[in-house]
Amino acid sequence: MLRRTLSRVSWVDVFLRIFQLVAAVVILIGLYKTFTTARYSSEQWATLAFAGLAQGSIYALIALGYTLVYGILLMINFAHGEIYMTGAFSTVFLAMYFNRIGFLQSSPVLAIIVLILFSAAVSTSIAVLLERIAYRPLRNAPRLIPLITAIGASFALQYTFRGLFGSQFRAYPDIAVLKGTWNILGFDVPLVQPVVFLAAVLLMVALYWFVERTKTGKAMRAVSEDKAVARLMGIDIDRIIVSTFALGGALAGAAGVFNGLFRPQGVFFLMGFFPGIKAFTAAVLGGIGNIPGAMMGGLLLGLIEALGPNLILEGLGIPAANQLKDAIAFLVLVLILIFRPQGIFGERLAEKKA
Amino acid sequence: MSKRFVSIFSLLVIASMALAACGGGAAPLECTDAIGCVEVAAGEPIHLAYMLTVSGATATLGDDSLGGIRVALNDRPDVLGHTVELTGEDEGCSAEGGQTAGTKVAADPSVVAIVGTNCSGAAFAALPAISEAGMLMCSSSNTNPGLTDPEGGWLPGYYRTAHNDKFQGRIAAEFAYNELGARTAATIHDGSPYAQALQQVFAETFAALGGTVTFQGAVNVGDTDMRAVLTTVAADTPDILYYPIFEPEGNFITAQAAEVAGMENTILMGADGLLADTFPENSGENVVGMYLSGPYVTGATYDDFLAKWAEVIGGVPPSGFHAFAYDCTNMILDAIESVAQQGSDGTLLIGRQALRDAMTATAGFDGLTGSLTCNEYGDCATGEALAVFQITEAELNGGWPPAAIWTP
Amino acid sequence: MKINWKTTLRYGLIGGVSALYFSMIGMVELFAGRNLIGTTVNMGHLLLYGGMLAAGLLAARAHHQGKLAQHAVIGLVAGLSAAIPTALLVILHEFIPMQDVFVSVNNALIRFLTFERGLPGLLQFFLASGLLGLLGGLFDGIPTDYRRAVGTGLAGVAIVAVFSDLVTQVLTNLFGRASVNIFFVSKALKPVIALVLLLAIAAFVFMRDRRKANAPAAVAAAPLDKRAALRKQVILFVIIGALLAIAPWILGSFLSQVLFEVGRFVLLGLGLNIVVGYAGLLDLGYVAFFAFGAYTMGLLTTTTNLNLGGGVFNFWLALPIAVLVSVLFGVLLGFPVLSLRGDYLAIVTLGFGEIIRILALSDWLKPIMGGAQGVLFIPTPEIFGIVFDSPESMYYLVLAAALVAAFVSIRLRDSRLGRQWMAMREDEDVAEAMGINTVQTKLLAFAIGAGFSGLGGAIFAARLGNIFPHSFNLLISINALSLIIVGGLGSIPGVIVGAIALVGLPELLREFQEYRLLIYGILLIVMMLNRPEGFLPAEVFKRELHAGEITEPAEVE
Structure with a gap:
């Protein structure tokens, strides 16, 4: 019996090791060929990497919403990408108005803060509303049930916003002061990228502090450890869950404005779908339920997306390599999860079986 | 079930049957058409249908064509003493959507003709049912060459006012090589059959003219980060970058091209997918100077059309295919007027084969998109009504449409 | 009985928000062109005034009992208050044009809401809303057996009118196109037919309920012996099998x-x-x-x-x-x-x-x-x-x-x-x-x-x-997952019911076009909230769900 078990385990393991080995070798060949052909300058690689970091920080902000909710309810809030969309889409009209009256160009910092607050307010309200209508009545149902209402909510939100604001594409206005470049480590980087990156990191640090230090944050952690005990300790579970959704929504709303600064184009009702999936991937990559994990997962995903195709696939001589960008990202995810089934940083609630 | 209910119900059914039997009434017209006729009783509307993509990310295409149809119908409230009723289906820009929409339209024998589809993939799947039902379908934006190729997907009853990819790709390449003097070119498509085919024709024509195609890349629908692919393009510093794709991916490429080193001297060029009033404003400053190939529909008649659009639909057309839909609708109505037999009581009898024949015989139709002459496989546009446009500061500040700077 | 004004107003507000929602996302205006009964009732009316009717009905129901006059007053107040949000939109539109942002708030919508009469038309709007609220309130007040009969009749007419495509396809296929013109004008039910249908369904339901009430309870309660149950099952299977076999002949090509x-x-x-x-x-x-x-x-x-x-x-x-x-x-x-x-x-x-x-x-x-x-x-x-x-x-x-x-x-x-x-x-x-x-x-x-x-x-x-x-x-995967859960996880009949609800129904709603997925999404939420175990749950899951409810409410993992 034991021997049979052993042989069986090793057989699967051998297969997986071979799979990893082949993938690693292919990646190395791609890297080697890319560097030996020296098609791109280090300047170009740096540009890609900085853009990837900025994109990654936006993924990270959205991923935090997934992770916070997951940590407490063990539930995938599939509609979180749409919560991000609602903030970004509503705020584009305010941004266009600010631009028309000149406020956006005359005092950009104040204007951007107002935009972020507005976007966060919209996203937060939608997130709280969603929790009230679609999730709270199902809190005791098996876990797949709220996943389905989340999918339903996702469609409902997309097409409600299409009905409200139309199917046209919109764009955030250009902001003159963000147009310049910054010299980082000898590379000229568009100013907006480090600004977005630093602002996002600031928000994440603030969140970390909030969860670790404040009373509500501690209550959140208590609820995520054990709801029954937390209730006995006098914690109002409903209130904590609502604040978790609100917090996730606010971060997604802020991400919507950051995205508008960084990539102003393409604001429309389906804009939340792909970032939502990507952020979910990032959250899992870092270890779902784990706050620093979501941050790192987001940044890593941004970098892989920005560098992966040119770095690996082009060296292999694959035509139109950028088409396979998402395939690379998912492949890396699979490889990492085979090594570490609990994500890079592990699940903070590892003992609680998912 | 209660007995009384059964008796009431059967009475109703019998009564309705009786009504149906005598409802046919005086019909002196006789159908001699090989594949059947549509009879439109006095006082009843002539039934046109549309199959367009009105949901999802390609919805602007459908909204655009639908507007063109509605403006055309608004122009002609009376066709041989009948009004025209328009009903429609969403083809969703997918093969399965096209098939379901086509089956549904084909199942309604009162439909005389169809304007649609938007996407070629939907047309391939919809056409068998439509053709079988003896109907006629005229597309405003199918550009796949196979649809009018008897060896390909062509079936009787198919027409289009949209130009075959072969025309637009060739014209763009000729413009780039001969007029702009470009000798190296790169292309990007978005994985849609339309963009992939168009850039392929462009690349082949450009190479045949003597140019070098340095790179043929692709992005995905939903991508926002184009820097990576643009960096690859920039490595060869081509003279021109051709990306016949749609919003919003086209916006991202246009805007981010300004931020990638090595792209400073590369001319940007798109196609009719980007010929939309929102495109310049959404793309930002880098759009100025960019070229777009597309249908040449400027001039006084087009200005009239835009005025009517503003009145009937409101605003400006969201994309570049409304004029083709307008022409399709008018050609169909003309064909109906020329073949319909009129009874003394106002009844119309429209022979389906006769209608197709009349459509095929269309020659020198003076449409918004130029002079249209259909060939036996339904290609009604010859590509002469194509032009290249250049975006200027005026368009960036809300002006539309841009001026045509070159016609073949 | 005392009338609880707060509750009444709350239901009014909910109805009003629903009316405002459908107006602002453009459904009211777009579907005002889709006639349901003759040219008098269209789908825009249904979406707009449905909120008022529901407000009146629910507000009256929340009061449990009372005189008919009280029902009427409650319904009227709820209906009137439900008109307020939309009326505010109309007034706001008069001063600030908002079509640049809210694309659906256009002149056509305002014309529809104000009966093409500008701001004075709002009076008519309030009148109509109040009337519908009143009807809703009264409806709750009439005796149960009449209410059931009329309610089923109205629902039946509404379903036939909304899904007229389905009915016309079957009619065309069986009796030819001419048969459709007897019952329908374009896609709308003829008013006489609608009335006949309403009365027929109402009469049927009324008489069935009467008979059930009169019949001795023993018939229903009599335990079926195993053989009879088996026979019933076999008959059911044969009927389903026969229906499946001849379905295309009845339904025609589109429904096939x-x-x-x-x-x-x-x-x-x-x-x-x-x-x-x-x-x-x-x-x-x-x-x-x-x-x-x-x-x-x-x-x-x-x-x-x-x-x-x-x-x-x-x-x-x-x-x-x-x-x-x-x-x-x-x-x-x-x-x-x-x-x-x-x-x-x-x-x-x-x-x-x-x-x-x-x-x-x-x-x-x-x-x-x-x-x-x-x-x-x-x-x-x-x-x-x-x-x-x-x-x-x-x-x-x-x-x-x-x-x-x-x-x-x-x-x-x-x-x-x-x-x-x-x-x-x-x-x-x-x-x-x-x-x-x-x-x-x-x-x-x-x-x-x-x-x-x-x-x-x-x-x-x-x-x-x-x-x-x-x-x-990805949507295919999502759709497949949704349908097995909506039908009831682990249950084979559930898969079939789920596929009909989530694939068949949206196909029949094709004329809703861009709002099809909105309806799909709302449908998913409503179905899951009402039946979290799915339509036809497998036995083992039903047990699981209920076990969770009884023992440990906080943690079902």
Whole structure:
């Protein structure tokens, strides 16, 4: 019996090791060929990497919403990408108005803060509303049930916003002061990228502090450890869950404005779908339920997306390599999860079986 | 079930049957058409249908064509003493959507003709049912060459006012090589059959003219980060970058091209997918100077059309295919007027084969998109009504449409 | 009885927000053009004033009992207050044009809301809203048996009018187009017909209830002996079987096409049900196997130069190969995810699904798989001179495939393997400790699920004639998952009901166009809130759900 078990385990393991080995070798060949052909300058690689970091920080902000909710309810809030969309889409009209009256160009910092607050307010309200209508009545149902209402909510939100604001594409206005470049480590980087990156990191640090230090944050952690005990300790579970959704929504709303600064184009009702999936991937990559994990997962995903195709696939001589960008990202995810089934940083609630 | 209910119900059914039997009434017209006729009783509307993509990310295409149809119908409230009723289906820009929409339209024998589809993939799947039902379908934006190729997907009853990819790709390449003097070119498509085919024709024509195609890349629908692919393009510093794709991916490429080193001297060029009033404003400053190939529909008649659009639909057309839909609708109505037999009581009898024949015989139709002459496989546009446009500061500040700077 | 004004106003407000919502997202204006009954009642009315009617009704109901006059007052107040939000919108529009932002708040909407009379028309709007609220309130006040009869009648008329396409298709198919013109004007019910229908349904319900009430309760309560129950079941099966067999003749080609779509998703659902429902492995990339089936069929039989089969394959030869290829990939993609659990499994399978679609789309594999241009000219199946080129004939093919899949599913569920799956679903560690080979069990679940999906894909490709990578997107996986959960996880009849609700219904709602997915989303939420266990839950899940409710409300994991 034991021997049979052993042989069986090793057989699967051998297969997986071979799979990893082949993938690693292919990646190395791609890297080697890319560097030996020296098609791109280090300047170009740096540009890609900085853009990837900025994109990654936006993924990270959205991923935090997934992770916070997951940590407490063990539930995938599939509609979180749409919560991000609602903030970004509503705020584009305010941004266009600010631009028309000149406020956006005359005092950009104040204007951007107002935009972020507005976007966060919209996203937060939608997130709280969603929790009230679609999730709270199902809190005791098996876990797949709220996943389905989340999918339903996702469609409902997309097409409600299409009905409200139309199917046209919109764009955030250009902001003159963000147009310049910054010299980082000898590379000229568009100013907006480090600004977005630093602002996002600031928000994440603030969140970390909030969860670790404040009373509500501690209550959140208590609820995520054990709801029954937390209730006995006098914690109002409903209130904590609502604040978790609100917090996730606010971060997604802020991400919507950051995205508008960084990539102003393409604001429309389906804009939340792909970032939502990507952020979910990032959250899992870092270890779902784990706050620093979501941050790192987001940044890593941004970098892989920005560098992966040119770095690996082009060296292999694959035509139109950028088409396979998402395939690379998912492949890396699979490889990492085979090594570490609990994500890079592990699940903070590892003992609680998912 | 209660007995009384059964008796009431059967009475109703019998009564309705009786009504149906005598409802046919005086019909002196006789159908001699090989594949059947549509009879439109006095006082009843002539039934046109549309199959367009009105949901999802390609919805602007459908909204655009639908507007063109509605403006055309608004122009002609009376066709041989009948009004025209328009009903429609969403083809969703997918093969399965096209098939379901086509089956549904084909199942309604009162439909005389169809304007649609938007996407070629939907047309391939919809056409068998439509053709079988003896109907006629005229597309405003199918550009796949196979649809009018008897060896390909062509079936009787198919027409289009949209130009075959072969025309637009060739014209763009000729413009780039001969007029702009470009000798190296790169292309990007978005994985849609339309963009992939168009850039392929462009690349082949450009190479045949003597140019070098340095790179043929692709992005995905939903991508926002184009820097990576643009960096690859920039490595060869081509003279021109051709990306016949749609919003919003086209916006991202246009805007981010300004931020990638090595792209400073590369001319940007798109196609009719980007010929939309929102495109310049959404793309930002880098759009100025960019070229777009597309249908040449400027001039006084087009200005009239835009005025009517503003009145009937409101605003400006969201994309570049409304004029083709307008022409399709008018050609169909003309064909109906020329073949319909009129009874003394106002009844119309429209022979389906006769209608197709009349459509095929269309020659020198003076449409918004130029002079249209259909060939036996339904290609009604010859590509002469194509032009290249250049975006200027005026368009960036809300002006539309841009001026045509070159016609073949 | 005292009237609780706060409650009344609250219901009024809810009704008002619903009316405002439908107005602002453009549905009211767009569907004002879709007549339901004659030219007097259109769908815009239904969406707008439905809120007022519901407000009146619910507000009155919240008061439990009272005189009819009180009902009327409550309904009137609720209806009037429900008009306020929309009226404010109209007034606001007068001063600040907002069409630049809210594209649906346009002049056409305002004209519809104000009865084409400008601001003074608001008076009429309030009048209409109040009247409908009043009717709603009164409706709650009339005796139950009348209420049931009238309510069912109204609902029946509304359903026939909204789904008039369905009715007209059947009528056209059975009695010819002329029969439609007796009952309908374009898509709207003729007013006389609507009235007759209302009275007929109301009379029927009324008399049935009367008879039931008069009949001795013993009839209903009498325990059926086993034989009788069995006989009843057999009769039911025969009726269902006969209906399935003759369905295309009754329904005509469009509805047969809808049934074909339902059948395709039944196949997908049955396969996914094995993976998720039986084995408890959350797979979000299930569409990949559907794609393998479709592409194998396509590449083996296409008449273009992409053909890999050397021209020897027809549909029937390619079908088993398509299934086999899917099974193979089911095992292959199952390997890397063996050690993953729960949501990690979900995201990795989602990734696999996307990778497959992206590869099929890529220029890299274009020489083999057709890339963006897809695989064209896949021939239709043909056997003994019968060509499966119509929706009606393909319906039989997909029906046969679904029956086989259902049969296999049932046999598997009751087999040793089925019990192993369920044990693994309950607790993987315990299952392993009990000597279940979880590797083998998991891989078998993936493989069999993939096989069903591949079968569906192969038939799909043959029906469509052309396949494009875009047909294999994430939404298919999501739809398949939703339908098995809506139907009831682990339940085979549930899969069928789920497919009808989530695939068939949206097809019938095609005329809602861009709002179809909005309705789909709202439908998903409402269904799950009302029946979290699904329509036809499997016994074991019903127990589980209720056990959770009784013992430990905080934590059901």
